Amino acid sequence: MSGNCNIALVNECIKKTPWDLGNKVLYDLCANYFTHITDEEIIAKVWLIGRSYAAAIERRKEILEDINDDFYKLTVVNAFMNSEIDGYLKKISLFSLNIESIPSILKTHKYLIERVFDITKLEKRSFSSKYLHFHLPNLFFLYDSRAMSSLRQFKLKLSNEMENIIEMGSVDKEYGRFFCKCYLLQQNILQETGTLLSPRQLDNLLIYIANAKIKIINHQ
Numbered sequence: 001m002s003g004n005c006n007i008a009l010v011n012e013c014i015k016k017t018p019w020d021l022g023n024k025v026l027y028d029l030c031a032n033y034f035t036h037i038t039d040e041e042i043i044a045k046v047w048l049i050g051r052s053y054a055a056a057i058e059r060r061k062e063i064l065e066d067i068n069d070d071f072y073k074l075t076v077v078n079a080f081m082n083s084e085i086d087g088y089l090k091k092i093s094l095f096s097l098n099i100e101s102i103p104s105i106l107k108t109h110k111y112l113i114e115r116v117f118d119i120t121k122l123e124k125r126s127f128s129s130k131y132l133h134f135h136l137p138n139l140f141f142l143y144d145s146r147a148m149s150s151l152r153q154f155k156l157k158l159s160n161e162m163e164n165i166i167e168m169g170s171v172d173k174e175y176g177r178f179f180c181k182c183y184l185l186q187q188n189i190l191q192e193t194g195t196l197l198s199p200r201q202l203d204n205l206l207i208y209i210a211n212a213k214i215k216i217i218n219h220q
Contacts, residue, residue: 055127150206
């Protein structure tokens with residue numbers, strides 16, 4: 001692994017941040033309303049997670065005449081309530097993050113991407129990763145362009161087993177590759193520093209690297 005991911009940097013990314021309380025609100029929301037049975041719980045989770053993480057579900061390929069309130073109350077609620085997402089989440093809720101569980105975790109992510117695509121006509125892989133992360137924070141890595149960019153600075157060679165997982169038809173290839181590299185980075189950091197970063201802490205690391213790069217560019 002390259003990228004100067006030393007103990008000092010790892011320790012920096014496991015410290016408390018000003019965002020912890022806000023994230024706790026979202027974690028608690030999903031823990032207390034884990035399922036998708038009522039319109040209130042569906043709207044609250046989709047709305048607050050999407051808006052908080054710049055991945056609002058109402059951003060669609062084609063904006064029709066329906067207003068956003070109706071889109072949430074009718075389209076979003078129906079899509080989630082009539083989906084099988086609760087079955088997928090229940091199945092993996094007791095899993096640990098390891099090579100054996102990765103296919104089922106990624107299958108859940110692609111299932112949500114497909115359900116959201118039905119109502120937005122966009123592949124909302126960032127929204128899907130973040131939405132699932134707040135339901136099962138130890139299983140899902142948070143995907144977005146900044147994290148993806150930072151991840152590229154590490155030399156991470158995936159195993160043949162991981163490459164085969166990514167090629168499965170039940171996996172979104174872009175998120176699958178990102179996920180597997182995050183998992184490999186997580187395990188490499190554990191081996192090198194003795195610290196097992198959670199998906200949230202690994203995201204802190206990647207965003208820290210992205211922000212540091214921006215600061216360097218701005219001061220050139």
